[in-house]
Amino acid sequence: MALLKIEYYSEVLEMNRQVNVIYPESSKVEAITKSDIPVLYLLHGMSGNENSWLQRSAIERLVRHSNLAIVMPSTDLGFYVNTTYGMHYYDAIAKELPQVIRNFFPNLSQKPEKNFIAGLSMGGYGAYRIALSSNYFSHAASLSGALSFEGMEAAQEANPAYWNGLFGSLEAFEQSDNNLNKLLKAPASKPKLYAWCGHQDYLYPANQAIAEKLQSAGFDLTYETADGTHEWYYWAKQIERVLEWLPIDYVKEERLS
Template sequence: MRPRLPGCLVGALIAALLCLVGVAVWLPGQKEEPPAPEPARTPVEVVAERRLDERRMELTIRSDALGATTKVRLLLPDRWESRTDWPVLWLLHGGLDDHTSWTAKTDVEALTRGTGVLVVMPDGGRCGSYSDWWNGGAGGPPRWETYHLGELLPLLEARYRAGGRRAVAGYSMGGQGAMLYAAKGGFEAAASFSGALHILGPGVPQAVMAGTAIGCFGTDWKRIWGDPEEQRDVWRAHNPYDLADRLKGVELYVAAGQGDLVEDLANRAARSFAGRLEELDIPARTHFSRGGHNHTSWQRELHRAYPMLMSAIGAGAS
């Protein structure tokens, strides 16, 4: 008769074998393990990443700040994968355009080639104004500023090799956005081409209202900043003219043309902004010339501002 193993030893052997093959074991007297917690939801998530060619990459992003998905286009520097701290140039589009407009309507791909800079072109919404919308005082989506600076910027640094030295430039609505974002800090240079840099200047609030109502049909313009009189503090909080003192130490470029109604308004607003900078003893490069509210003018101004923008962030040959 073969010797019998004690029951406790048999149970221990069975448990060990089952653990080796990955089977969960519950023995009498043991407490049941609680289920693993669900992974925490992040405020921003890349849901698609597409390489369009050697330099162009397009991301589709889910954003809590927007309550929706959105896109961003990147122009990658040569040998992008060789380092993790590339200088970054943000290019912001105008009110009726999108994240593809800079590459589709200007020569920015050729201009930036070989200069060792990661170019970021995010969608900013039609008439989004690079702002967290007031929405009748309730706030909530869309929150473009929170998305760009609080969600997208950290994502680019964590996953897409962006460094901490940044410049920002934009045209029309994007010119205003460039100065707003620079006033928040974190950008070493900012350039505005035909931007509404004094949204409370003569005739500008009316132009903002009309442009939103016509260009973004169905959008209540008061959702963005409210009424310019009743919510004047909200307008001032998004007015580069009123935030000019926060731009000390930032390399600045301000340009506007003259030749059509919209550009004439932008010109007056830009000159008021430049005058305010002068009052505050904040240096800025300015260029006021003939030219319309169009991509031909904005491409020309980007070329003029580009050496300053690159120098400010230490970009050169890649």
Template sequence: MKQLLFIILLCAGAYITKAATVDTIAAHSDVMHKDIACVVIKPSSYDGKKDVPVVYLLHGYSGNQRDWITEVPAIKQYADQDSIIIVCPDGNYNSWYFDAPMDSTVRYETFVSKELVNYMDAHYKTIKDRAGRGITGLSMGGHGAFYLAFKHQDIFGVAGSMSGGVDIRPYPLKWEISKLLGSYKEHPENWEANADINLVHLLTPNSLAIIFDCGTDDFFYKVNVALHEKLLYYGIPHDFIVRPGAHTWDYWSNSISFQLLYMKHYFDTARK
């Protein structure tokens, strides 16, 4: 009996040592003069010797860096099976990942696309070019992922969005966006310049691998369909997935596994 118990404990210990590990870091932002909390999920295969691809995973409005690890515990399993590092930064509860023209304290475009990427490349064994970097997120984070990837194609090679606010213009009174951009009535140019759908002109065919999805019952469904149609018009290859679902964690917990698989395929082929 004691021998059986020893074997069980030994197997359990081996399983634990093979599980993904989670770091909580404080990455400093020079432009915002503060440390920003981030969750870093490392696959069990991470040994500090081999360069590993990284996916930056953004939370939604009113969220924080722990949303994904709390609401979708399987995210650790996905990091393991796809052999990727997943980084979840705190994007403030309503930054929309802009460098906000109306609030000089909000510089999350610079933080995520430059300062955080530089931090990860300096402190972890990462693939230090766009062929090893992806970015995705939900809702506000879906907007942020496309916003950052479209504008910084030299940094990110693959981008995704889940139920993303890919066109903010229809929502001038929602989610405190006017604090960052000014009111739509007085500063329409800020809203036009910072809507994902208006950044499609920055893309060329196959310059960025793109995947996004939205549920048919989601309030962002129509703007996602509009983005899909605009990408088609411009001849930009992309994967757009529609299925039943609303703006919920049940939907996103399903989406993220497909998006990470898509990104793993990109990482496996981009450097060949």
């Protein structure tokens, strides 16, 4: 396994960006898949960046016996959307970054069935937002995701400049594809979905609400809950459950001789 830190110029954002990539050992990749390696795009939450999963979880150790590549980008505080202030983070992550990664690693799979996306909190929203509005990802996972903004009026009122800068007015948000409630009614594709949220998490009601809507809309959703709050202690554990859920050659360490 190799960990590569890459700096590239984003034509979309017109600035240099950083992305971390975990690349599987050749011995873990069967000859038949060496030009078709599966990829997981792993997204950070608010206050994080491309280093968050490396610093706060055991993701390197967890995938060292797998055939999976991991791509960890940053969207700053941009919520993985094209903001009203002109920073097109959605386009940079959903459209530009996969091409950038393929330029660096041409043997990573371009097939949707071997491309996956996951994230926590803001990144959980980003994973669903990107997967539902494209046909590039076959699986999307959210951990404590900000999957619905219902009941978030207090946060919006506390910092209206930030939220309006992201989404525009409430009316504009509700009618846009940034609103998952609207997007799931006419998605670009129907990826398999996974969601986890802790019972004591302030986003638990939002996850309950969106899970019911996704199931009613006919999505293949695996929804799991347990005691837990909005913190890395739980996400670092739950990412292993995501890896088990994905259709990859993943072997838990305790099973190894």
